[in-house]
Amino acid sequence: MRITGIEATPVAVPFHEDERWAFGARQGMVSILVTLRTDEGPVGLGEAAAYPSADIVLAVLRSIEPLVVGEDPFAVERIMKRVNVVGTWHHVKSTSPAIGAVEMACWDVVGKECGQPLVNLFGGRVRDRVEFFYYLSRKPPAELAADTAKGAAAGFRTFYLKVGSDDPREDVERVAAIRDGGGPDVRIRVDANEAWSAAAAIRILTEMHGSGIELAEQPVSGRNLPEMAYLRQRLPMPLLANEASWTRWDQLEVIRHAAADVLSVDNQMDGGLLNLKRSAGMAETAGLPVLKHSLGELGVAMYAATHVMAATPNFTCANQSYASLLTDDVVAGVDALPYVDGCLEVPATPGIGVELDDDKVARYAEAYAKDPSGYAFHDPAAMAKTPVLPKF
Ligand SMILES: [Mg+2]
Incomplete structure (x- = not known):
């Protein structure tokens, strides 16, 4: 062929x-x-x-x-x-x-x-369903509490919020609202996308931890691994590397520097599903769990990675998904991907197991x-809003 x-x-x-x-x-x-x-x-x-x-x-x-x-x-x-x-x-x-x-x-x-689903070609099922988080869009605290309650009622257990806004007190209030809306059992993950200095990260995350934080994602620059290692020793919650761990070479350096407790890995940012498996294997050897990062994906990419995550033991934290944000999908048979209890079932049909809705x-x-630029990453207001990083 x-x-x-x-x-x-x-x-x-x-x-x-x-x-x-x-x-x-x-x-x-x-x-x-x-x-x-x-x-x-x-x-x-x-x-x-x-x-x-x-x-x-x-x-x-x-x-x-x-x-x-x-x-x-x-x-x-x-x-x-x-x-x-x-x-x-x-x-x-x-x-x-x-x-x-x-x-x-x-x-x-x-x-x-x-005639085999990908999961059988990547090691076979360790799990039948793969868990994803619920992506909360940044908004006033009362609305965030309501969104969290909605996500929890839909079965999601891990909630993700972007922090690093210009006023850290608002970030702390938003996290408290998520706890109020979700109750004592939901996991709250915050991602500052490298916005903070180490001092700001320690101060703000220590305060946030009063609401209980599952993972602090990339609070400081991912290019300064000794600083991440310093932070890891001082934060009250585990540290998740993201911008520091796009590729296998980056991940090796994070492991060498003991700079994170969990690694985010991404087949799109590192050129393939085999590399996703390789990343997870390297982290497993170092005794670290992984979770899959997403740049925003529709059903083809989501299900392709789901097969590999189902076949790989150390995907033990909820993975990234745009389930709560997307209005529709392009795979046949669904308007939005069918998450149950925050999880996707691993398809049993051959290949990725999806067809496109033409x-x-x-x-x-x-x-x-x-x-073409309407939904792009490039936000023309971004530089005006945030002229200087890191935020102290
Ligand atoms: Mg991130």
């Missing part, structure tokens, strides 16, 4: 409400859906987040297509080596979502051809074509 071509379709799906982090916001998300065609029939699906932009993902896909066409889709390692070494794409991160989407589509072909793909491709 040989790969004959790659097709890419950018789609833009709106959020119910804006996503807001320490230095930006967006109204929806863009993914590039990848279809990998083969000469013998099976078609593979993949998905890349539009990171850092849809244009870059599309350019990378165009550039690597000649390296992939003619290859056997079963030869995943060889194809990735060819892309990274022959294609000189071994500088990672900004090129990784596109490469990872092609790798994902190869696995989909392999699973379909073998009408929805057409609708959201049109939405992207109409306003």
Whole structure:
């Protein structure tokens, strides 16, 4: 079997409400859906987040297509080596979502051809469902309490809030409201996206811990690992590395510096599902749990990673999802992905186990074509709002 071509379709799906982090916001998300065609029939699906932009993902896909066409889709390692070494794409991160989407589509072909769900090709089921968090959009405390109660009633157990706003007292009040709304049993995770100095992080997180914090995600710069190690010794809650741990090389450094208690890992930021498994294995060897980061994903990417997380023991913390923000999805049979108790069931059908809803793909491709920058990462107000980091 040989790969004959790659097709890419950018789609833009709106959020119910804006996503807001320490230095930006967006109204929806863009993914590039990848279809990998083969000469013998099976078609593979993949998905890349539009990171850092849809244009870059599309350019990378165009550039690597000649390296992939003619290859056997079963030869995943060889194809990735060819892309990274022959294609000189071994500088990672900004090129990784596109490469990872092609790798994902190869696995989909392999699973379909073998008649096996991906979970069986990545080690078999350690768990039948994979847990995700509930993403709370930053807003006034009373509304946050109500949103948390809504998420808890829907079965979610872990709640995630972006902090690092200009007034830390508001962050502390918001976290207290989440505890009020969710009750004593919910887990609260806060992510400052590197907004704080170490001194600010210690001061603010110690105060927040009165409400009980599950994990403090990347409170300070991810490029200063000794500072993270310093912070880890002084915080009352475990420290989660995110911007410090995009790739396997980054993760190795975090482990070497003893700079985090939990690592976030991401197949899109590190070029594939095999690398997601590798990241988790490296952390497991170091005695650390992992969770999957998300740049915002639709059903193809969500389910592809769900197979690997179901087959890998140390995905023990709730993973990232945009379930609470997305208004719709592009996989057939669902308006939004079917989370039960905050978990996704691992598909039992061959490959990733999803099919695209052609009408929805057409609708959201049109939405992207109409306003390509409408749902992008780039927030023109961000620099005006946050001229200086870190916040002290
Ligand atoms: Mg983060």
